[in-house]
Amino acid sequence: MPESWIDLRSDTVTKPTPEMRQAMFDAEVGDDVYGEDPTVNRLEARAAEVFGKEAGLFVPTGTMGNTIAIKCLTQHGQEVICDARGHLLNYELSMTAWFAGCLIRPIHTDDGILTWDRIEKEIRPLGPHAADTGCIEIENTHNMAGGTVYPQELIDEICDKAHARGIQVHMDGARVFNAATAAGRCVKEICAGVDTVMFCLSKALGAPAGSMVVGPKALIDRGRLYRKRLGGGMRQAGVLAAAGLISLEKMPLRLGEDHANAQLLAEGLKAIPRITVTPEKPATNIVIFGVSGTGKTGGEISAALKRMGVLINPINASTMRAVTHYDVTRKDCENALEALKSAVIP
């Protein structure tokens, strides 16, 4: 991909910073399957500390992190409640079914945010006709709903009431640091009630690869075995963990810039006739916009933009998603808006 291209397809496209590359070069490593990689061990301990949990597990991807957490929180044949547009349900190759042996019970929402009232109606006790609810999964920020952020009182209520019913809660916090920036809270506070959290060091935090699962020690110990089963025993993974440590310590501090750029994009998009933006003011770094009024499909607009050196993916024929991150500047966003105007206005 030429360096000059403006890549708004996802925050997964970020490249490691010079500081990360140096840290990777200098990393002290060992065999992590033997528990002997000092840099991985440091990252796992630090992640647990930052989230106020007992233990952490370094995994190659967010998908593997969610897969392991759900497996640890459920029994084969149970159900997992999550939002209908959740990443867990739609973009993880049915790993909840394949690995944990659970069915997802989706709840449709406008903004990706579940409430206890909606969840409670879907909780099932085990009986001759129904599988019981194994766990509840919440996505914060919610990707396909446009980077929406859970109000803290909703998370706390879901966790308190789920626990009172003997049900545990997993947070897909791929972008939980974006949620923290938007809410003005630390991740420890946001995640105090949830049992397990998966968060990504890649994506908004810029590491080349890697995600974490944090939670109770006994659960993380089991998760480590599932990671090996899934092929995630990465040996001298300290080279990646070294970049991950920088992501964890430094990169959250700059996420406000990405949020401001997303708002700039949203404002500019709203000014283009027949484009709609939902939510109108993005809370974090994801801008979802409707193009059905333009007479062109998302695919056609994406192809026209590509010819101008701007990459934005369609979600489907009528909707597109632009994601800001540290490899796109405010000027890039202004240029992307100019390209969008010429792509949709005949």
Ligand code: TLP
């Ligand atoms: N999201 C990717 C795509 O898979 C859609 C993206 O470009 O946004 N949870 C959430 C909320 C995610 O957005 C993603 C990745 C994951 C989990 C999975 O992470 P990876 O890609 O590391 O397996």
